[in-house]
Amino acid sequence: MTTLTQPLLSARGVTKVFGFGRQKNTAVDNVDLDLYEGEVISIVGESGSGKTTISKILLGLLTETSGEIYFQGAKRDIRSHAKKQEYWKNIQAIFQDPFSSYNIFNKIDSVLLDCINMRGGRSLPREKKVEMMSEACSFVNLKFEELTNKYPFELSGGQMQRLMIARIFLLKPKILLADEPTSMIDACSRATILDELMHLRREIGMTIIFITHDIGLAYYVSDKVYIMEKGKFVESGSADSVILHPKEPYTRRLLNDVPKIYEEWDLTTV
Amino acid sequence: MANTMLEVKELSTKYITRFREDVYAVDRVSLAVKEGRSLGIAGESGCGKSTLALSLMGYYFPPLHYTSGEIIINGKNISGMKPDDVRKSILGREIAYIPQAAMNALNPTRKIIHFIEDVIMEHEVYATKKDIYERAKKLFETLGLPAEVLQKYPVELSGGMKQRTVIAISVLLLPKVLIADEPSSALDVTSQKMVIKMLRHLMEAGMISSMIFITHELPLLYNVVDDIMVMYAGQIVETGASREMVFDPIHPYSKGLMGSIIVPEQGLRDVKLTAIPGVPPNLKKPPAGCRFAERCRFVRPECLVTNVSLRQAGDGRAYRCILPEAELREAYAREEHKK
Numbered sequence A: 001m002t003t004l005t006q007p008l009l010s011a012r013g014v015t016k017v018f019g020f021g022r023q024k025n026t027a028v029d030n031v032d033l034d035l036y037e038g039e040v041i042s043i044v045g046e047s048g049s050g051k052t053t054i055s056k057i058l059l060g061l062l063t064e065t066s067g068e069i070y071f072q073g074a075k076r077d078i079r080s081h082a083k084k085q086e087y088w089k090n091i092q093a094i095f096q097d098p099f100s101s102y103n104i105f106n107k108i109d110s111v112l113l114d115c116i117n118m119r120g121g122r123s124l125p126r127e128k129k130v131e132m133m134s135e136a137c138s139f140v141n142l143k144f145e146e147l148t149n150k151y152p153f154e155l156s157g158g159q160m161q162r163l164m165i166a167r168i169f170l171l172k173p174k175i176l177l178a179d180e181p182t183s184m185i186d187a188c189s190r191a192t193i194l195d196e197l198m199h200l201r202r203e204i205g206m207t208i209i210f211i212t213h214d215i216g217l218a219y220y221v222s223d224k225v226y227i228m229e230k231g232k233f234v235e236s237g238s239a240d241s242v243i244l245h246p247k248e249p250y251t252r253r254l255l256n257d258v259p260k261i262y263e264e265w266d267l268t269t270v
Numbered sequence B: 001m002a003n004t005m006l007e008v009k010e011l012s013t014k015y016i017t018r019f020r021e022d023v024y025a026v027d028r029v030s031l032a033v034k035e036g037r038s039l040g041i042a043g044e045s046g047c048g049k050s051t052l053a054l055s056l057m058g059y060y061f062p063p064l065h066y067t068s069g070e071i072i073i074n075g076k077n078i079s080g081m082k083p084d085d086v087r088k089s090i091l092g093r094e095i096a097y098i099p100q101a102a103m104n105a106l107n108p109t110r111k112i113i114h115f116i117e118d119v120i121m122e123h124e125v126y127a128t129k130k131d132i133y134e135r136a137k138k139l140f141e142t143l144g145l146p147a148e149v150l151q152k153y154p155v156e157l158s159g160g161m162k163q164r165t166v167i168a169i170s171v172l173l174l175p176k177v178l179i180a181d182e183p184s185s186a187l188d189v190t191s192q193k194m195v196i197k198m199l200r201h202l203m204e205a206g207m208i209s210s211m212i213f214i215t216h217e218l219p220l221l222y223n224v225v226d227d228i229m230v231m232y233a234g235q236i237v238e239t240g241a242s243r244e245m246v247f248d249p250i251h252p253y254s255k256g257l258m259g260s261i262i263v264p265e266q267g268l269r270d271v272k273l274t275a276i277p278g279v280p281p282n283l284k285k286p287p288a289g290c291r292f293a294e295r296c297r298f299v300r301p302e303c304l305v306t307n308v309s310l311r312q313a314g315d316g317r318a319y320r321c322i323l324p325e326a327e328l329r330e331a332y333a334r335e336e337h338k339k
């Protein structure tokens, strides 16, 4: 699906340093990335490699220490509150820790209602809104009736993640950034959810960045894979080339560490 | 014949909620784990895996309540035993449990060695700190963990290291049976592998006799356990040897579960996974007939009313469906053909 026009979102030499002096930690180190419209990419790496940090920078939640972000061909400017709001109309996220992403004083219905309102559906009749919310929930194997009047903390981790994903079906953003979106969801529901998400992607031409340490998932969903080690992209390319013919030892190790079914899983390497 | 380390017969348990509602979380579950064997429990979120683990240890603290059935651990029948007595004489020694998310439950203000002192002193009042330290150091070294970990606070350890520490602590009192509840689901692939390696080592070195491993990650189960039991809505729907369960499932639910595995292997992209639409039933009012009927693509009118029991299919294999094995297999073959 890659178009050879200009990228939708790019990073050039992006670096993020936390702390200073002896505590200095370069979480993202001189990273380049091009994301084209309609493309699905994955950023894969072990814990602490900087995946969440780069995704927060792309979202505009963290400021890069150096480097530039380009959005639709121009240098991204989100210094004012209004410009940030404008930017977030295009890019939406599912966060790694679902518990941190909700206002605990808001009931679940209002989490979903907000999404409809954000997309200009404020004046729709109540029944229509309920229908839209029920549909969004059904895509992620949740029953809307069972959620109404509940608070987010009354849900299990897996249910929270599903709710985050249900929001995406209402928001239909241009770019979706999903940080470990299914880590707490069992394999069976995960399959349903990923298929629905891919369906939505084809329907509205959504561009997706998946952040994950699940290489199987990355291979299943993405066109292109970026492998991240200690803040750097050490290998990138089409999913087939990176996953089936990895060049870097780090990529090979990650692949080797995934539990296998069709071949022997070598436990001697850790 | 190897000894049976753990035997559970027709065990049913329930939660009684704040609103006095009954949640039938474990329904007539029977299982047996022999010495030297490991059993995996799989099934989607909320199907009762963790509840079963607590129930088969006799850990009945409210809101969890025992309803009926028998539990025999290493020859001792503990059915009806007071939970406080279970805690004193069974837990830790006969059977040890590593709860889901245990690694995040460690008190952040105490060093690892202090947890270990607590665990040992609860059972051995006269143990000295020096003895305990020596024992812990030896155990950690056997398990490939640096002894320095003992002097650290939980926050100073990475997720993978914390989880392996928790496992080491759980086998301090040399339990016969170890139950690990999702021990590696929150870890990256490399840390996960180290945890698995450690658990396998415990089995192979005979440090524990039997293991129950709970997870919804099937590829993981396949690489760790001898037998797999699939649960759905509080019941066993299928059980058998790992290999057959993964490559040759009989029950439509296990079939769906196995079909949803994602592994980074050629040919997987562009394949539609066999997702199972719908959600499991409400355990406050479980359906009268087959609990999976509502989501089953082979459902028949009688499924909704007939209480289906487990059918034996030879070699310790059993499944819960009114359709005979041959008929289900034919249906799968037809589906395969259509693809």
Ligand SMILES: Nc1ncnc2c1ncn2[C@@H]1O[C@H](COP(=O)(O)OP(=O)(O)OP(=O)(O)O)[C@@H](O)[C@H]1O
Pocket: A018, A019, A025, A026, A027, A045, A046, A047, A048, A049, A050, A051, A052, A053, A054, A096, A213, B188
């Ligand atoms: N707010 C922060 N302040 C200081 N250091 C941070 C902060 N956020 C992240 N780091 C550090 O930056 C590095 C990268 O962290 P990051 O969360 O991006 O990793 P990750 O790849 O998302 O890992 P995981 O798979 O565990 O989510 C780590 O060393 C982390 O400790």
Ligand SMILES: Nc1ncnc2c1ncn2[C@@H]1O[C@H](COP(=O)(O)OP(=O)(O)OP(=O)(O)O)[C@@H](O)[C@H]1O
Pocket: A156, A158, B015, B016, B017, B023, B025, B043, B044, B045, B046, B047, B048, B049, B050, B051, B052, B063, B100, B216, B283
């Ligand atoms: N304290 C409780 N009070 C009432 N119901 C409960 C309680 N704890 C669990 N349940 C219910 O019992 C059922 C089984 O829960 P359990 O935690 O055993 O599932 P699980 O298979 O371990 O799920 P997961 O994979 O998410 O850990 C669920 O329907 C759950 O909602």
Ligand SMILES: [Mg+2]
Pocket: A051, A052, A053, A096, A179
């Ligand atoms: Mg992260």
Ligand SMILES: [Mg+2]
Pocket: B049, B050, B051, B100, B181
């Ligand atoms: Mg559980």
